[in-house]
Amino acid sequence: MIQFRNVTKVYPNGLCALSNVNFTIANGEFVFIVGASGAGKTTLIKLLLKEIEPTSGSIIVDDVDLSSLRRKEIPYYRRKLGVVFQDFRLLPDRTAYENVAFAMEIVGASPKEIRRRVPAVLSMVGLGSKAHAYPHQLSGGEQQRVALARALVNNPSILIADEPTGNLDPVTAMEIMKIINLI
Numbered sequence: 001m002i003q004f005r006n007v008t009k010v011y012p013n014g015l016c017a018l019s020n021v022n023f024t025i026a027n028g029e030f031v032f033i034v035g036a037s038g039a040g041k042t043t044l045i046k047l048l049l050k051e052i053e054p055t056s057g058s059i060i061v062d063d064v065d066l067s068s069l070r071r072k073e074i075p076y077y078r079r080k081l082g083v084v085f086q087d088f089r090l091l092p093d094r095t096a097y098e099n100v101a102f103a104m105e106i107v108g109a110s111p112k113e114i115r116r117r118v119p120a121v122l123s124m125v126g127l128g129s130k131a132h133a134y135p136h137q138l139s140g141g142e143q144q145r146v147a148l149a150r151a152l153v154n155n156p157s158i159l160i161a162d163e164p165t166g167n168l169d170p171v172t173a174m175e176i177m178k179i180i181n182l183i
């Protein structure tokens with residue numbers, strides 16, 4: 001469960017990006033955050049990733065107040081989160097398989113586990129046959145599916161997608177949303 005309680009974020013230059021925000025997202029909920037440009041959506045995601053700190057208020061994820069996390073606990077907290085960005089953020093010199101495997105390598109998964117899990121997740125997003133293609137050999141929708149596989153491969157309990165279809169045409173965007181909806 002994710003809870004924002006009276007969260008306010010004022011950036012160092014004095015700009016108030018979020019003012020007294022309260023909401024709860026229950027386990028299993030699929031939530032869209034919609035708002036005008038500059039409304040504070042990215043700020044909200046950065047707070048959840050603990051990339052930035054709230055000026056006041058608390059953010060609670062699975063009963064843990066993020067302000068109580070020590071610096072060395074943050075990487076473990078982030079393993080709970082799978083993140084997909086609008087611009088995919090794939091490593092250009094690695095294949096689809098290697099991009100997804102890399103996410104497992106950095107959390108210390110065994111080579112055996114990686115060999116088992118990566119093809120399964122690539123198949124889940126419909127890319128089983130493109131595992132050895134490099135990002136530049138893939139369409140935008142395919143690249144986003146690799147990014148989705150990478151976000152999912154470590155079984156995160158929370159999937160965060162920041163405008164995951166923003167760079168895609170409407171038909172491809174719909175395909176991505178269908179996959180996310182099935183997860």
Ligand SMILES: Nc1ncnc2c1ncn2[C@@H]1O[C@H](COP(=O)(O)OP(=O)(O)OP(=O)(O)O)[C@@H](O)[C@H]1O
Nearest residue numbers: 011013015017035036037038039040041042043044
């Ligand atoms: N590091 C920063 N320092 C100062 N102000 C910032 C900073 N980051 C964002 N802002 C401001 O905070 C407000 C909210 O920005 P944010 O990026 O969260 O909006 P958004 O809803 O994600 O917008 P968009 O849909 O355009 O991406 C904006 O007015 C922005 O200019």
